Amino acid sequence: xxxxxxxxxxxxxxxxxxxxxxxxxxxxxxxxxxxxxxxxxxxxxxxxxxxxxxxxxxxxxxxxxxxxxxxxxxxxxxxxxxxxxxxxxxxxxxxxxxx
Amino acid sequence: xxxxxxxxxxxxxxxxxxxxxxxxxxxxxxxxxxxxxxxxxxxxxxxxxxxxxxxxxxxxxxxxxxxxxxxxxxxxxxxxxxxxxxxxxxxxxxxxxxxxxxxxxxxxxxxxxxxxxxxxxxxxxxxxxxxxxxxxxxxxxxxxxxxxxxxxxxxxxxxxxxxxxxxxxxxxxxxxxxxxxxxxxxxxxxxxxxxxxxxxxxxxxxxxxxxxxxxxxxxxxxxxxxxxxxxxxxxxxxxxxxxxxxxxxxxxxxxxxxxxxxxxxxxxxxxxxxxxxxxxxxxxxxxxxxxxxxxxxxxxxxxxxxxxxxxxxxxxxxxxxxxxxxxxxxxxxxxxxxxxxxxxxxxxxxxxxxxxxxxxxxxxxxxxxxxxxxxxxxxxxxxxxxxxxxxxxxxxxxxxxxxxxxxxxxxxxxxxxxxxxxxxxxxxxxxxxxxxxxxxxxxxxxxxxxxxxxxxxxxxxxxxxxxxxxxxxxxxxxxxxxxxxxx
Numbered sequence: 001x002x003x004x005x006x007x008x009x010x011x012x013x014x015x016x017x018x019x020x021x022x023x024x025x026x027x028x029x030x031x032x033x034x035x036x037x038x039x040x041x042x043x044x045x046x047x048x049x050x051x052x053x054x055x056x057x058x059x060x061x062x063x064x065x066x067x068x069x070x071x072x073x074x075x076x077x078x079x080x081x082x083x084x085x086x087x088x089x090x091x092x093x094x095x096x097x098x099x
Numbered sequence: 100x101x102x103x104x105x106x107x108x109x110x111x112x113x114x115x116x117x118x119x120x121x122x123x124x125x126x127x128x129x130x131x132x133x134x135x136x137x138x139x140x141x142x143x144x145x146x147x148x149x150x151x152x153x154x155x156x157x158x159x160x161x162x163x164x165x166x167x168x169x170x171x172x173x174x175x176x177x178x179x180x181x182x183x184x185x186x187x188x189x190x191x192x193x194x195x196x197x198x199x200x201x202x203x204x205x206x207x208x209x210x211x212x213x214x215x216x217x218x219x220x221x222x223x224x225x226x227x228x229x230x231x232x233x234x235x236x237x238x239x240x241x242x243x244x245x246x247x248x249x250x251x252x253x254x255x256x257x258x259x260x261x262x263x264x265x266x267x268x269x270x271x272x273x274x275x276x277x278x279x280x281x282x283x284x285x286x287x288x289x290x291x292x293x294x295x296x297x298x299x300x301x302x303x304x305x306x307x308x309x310x311x312x313x314x315x316x317x318x319x320x321x322x323x324x325x326x327x328x329x330x331x332x333x334x335x336x337x338x339x340x341x342x343x344x345x346x347x348x349x350x351x352x353x354x355x356x357x358x359x360x361x362x363x364x365x366x367x368x369x370x371x372x373x374x375x376x377x378x379x380x381x382x383x384x385x386x387x388x389x390x391x392x393x394x395x396x397x398x399x400x401x402x403x404x405x406x407x408x409x410x411x412x413x414x415x416x417x418x419x420x421x422x423x424x425x426x427x428x429x430x431x432x433x434x435x436x437x438x439x440x441x442x443x444x445x446x447x448x449x450x451x452x453x454x455x456x457x458x459x460x461x462x463x464x465x466x467x468x469x470x471x472x473x474x475x476x477x478x479x480x481x482x483x484x485x486x487x488x489x490x491x492x493x494x495x496x497x498x499x500x501x502x503x504x505x506x507x508x509x510x511x512x513x514x515x516x517x518x519x520x521x522x523x524x525x526x527x528x529x530x531x532x533x534x535x536x537x538x539x540x541x542x543x544x545x546x547x548x549x550x551x552x553x554x555x556x557x558x559x560x561x562x563x564x565x566x567x568x569x570x571x572x573x574x575x576x577x578x579x580x581x582x583x584x585x586x
Binding site (some may be wrong): 008030050075 | 295483
């Protein structure tokens with residue numbers, strides 16, 4: 001199977017990943033060869049087999065939802081690239097609201 | 100004083116309790132050795148010498164004042180740099196977290212600290228634990244102490260090299276697809292991947308959440324058991340951690356494995372396996388038989404599908420887990436006027452090539468129109484791999500197999516060919532996909548004088564059986580006591 005450059009660009013857009021032209025071409029080739037290899041899974045008949053998302057799916061359980069100690073806002077903001085007034089600062093999300 | 104770094108973790112703990120030397124002396128001995136050797140080996144990303152000496156002094160005070168019952172009091176270990184330790188830079192081997200200092204400590208590390216360990220620093224890893232050679236670190240590769248032209252394996256290559264090179268008494272690693280066992284094998288040390296659900300992942304920066312396990316590397320099964328015993332057990336902060344009692348695991352004296360049923364899976368002795376590896380593992384299996392084990396040929400028929408299943412599921416989970424690195428809450432940010440552009444530029448600049456490759460692969464496998472054919476089918480085949488193990492453990496107690504098809508390969512051998520690198524993981528992936536424990540330990544050397552490892556796999560939560568079996572083997576052999584010559 002061979003991915004096109006457009007497909008690679010589409011995946012990169014979904015993944016919010018900037019790629020250089022060189023990377024796009026490299027990943028196009030490498031992902032195509034990896035997908036060729038994983039295609040052998042299609043040879044197996046899995047009708048009637050359930051898809052388990054976890055090896056412990058049956059035994060895992062939720063705990064009580066009770067408030068406990070957490071990190072302080074100050075600690076949470078310490079690694080922020082930009083913070084202001086106790087909040088994470090980001091570029092404008094909507095057009096026309098720059099400021 | 101003789102070289103304290105030659106002592107095993109268990110010997111060092113005994114010596115400290117007996118007052119033969121102080122934790123400061125022991126810690127300083129490791130720091131001196133690191134200063135002398137780590138420029139070449141590059142096992143550490145971050146060394147925390149001052150903090151380590153302060154912890155050692157605190158341990159010494161404790162040792163003098165009270166009758167210390169803490170099992171690991173004053174013993175210096177290293178921690179893989181994907182585990183959060185409060186106040187200690189935690190990079191995941193990535194530029195995107197180059198300056199990240201966690202405000203909290205993960206549960207496994209916290210429990211070890213409460214047991215008295217001294218942390219020497221954070222060890223090198225493939226970026227976000229994605230790799231099998233530690234060449235994918237943004238901070239440069241780690242070298243194998245047995246031969247510095249060779250890789251140490253990965254992704255816990257820094258931890259394995261630190262233990263093999265006697266730069267730490269033991270070390271923590273993580274294992275998503277073999278990342279404790281394969282480097283343990285390549286570096287000639289003992290490494291445990293516990294059962295999924297056994298050790299809390301709170302504070303482990305996530306890669307593949309249905310697969311990730313926190314494990315330990317040491318110089319013997321006994322040393323690894325000492326760390327595992329402390330780390331394991333239920334933690335309310337990890338929803339997948341199980342409330343199953345952790346056995347005491349005493350490996351002090353002789354251990355009897357008479358009547359132990361050992362399965363040897365034919366699918367793990369395939370064409371392409373290095374002859375010296377097969378030979379050493381076969382001899383080790385015969386030694387288990389000499390110790391009283393019953394050897395049985397078994398079949399794990401879906402083994403050949405482990406690579407394609409893993410390289411869909413793990414990247415899919417990674418693509419979701421690594422979405423959190425977007426320049427907002429922590430890590431690198433590349434400024435832009437536009438939010439989406441800021442995300443893309445930050446991630447494009449912050450992630451290395453293997454991480455980008457897996458994010459791309461995982462995003463593709465989860466994308467509309469391909470989900471069922473790739474991710475859905477991989478999940479079903481994962482179920483078949485689990486069935487293989489369930490069936491096998493009806494007739495055997497443990498499974499013995501090689502850890503990897505080869506010994507440590509040359510630095511750079513697989514650069515540019517990711518698929519060839521993925522195929523190296525063929526024997527370690529199944530245990531992760533099935534959630535069962537695996538233990539790697541040295542059983543010989545190849546003709547290039549590189550260590551060969553064997554792996555034992557057990558049923559869920561049967562770590563003790565693996566550790567006892569390896570301990571019995573290590574009482575009868577001396578492969579695990581060999582030390583690489585480093586100058």
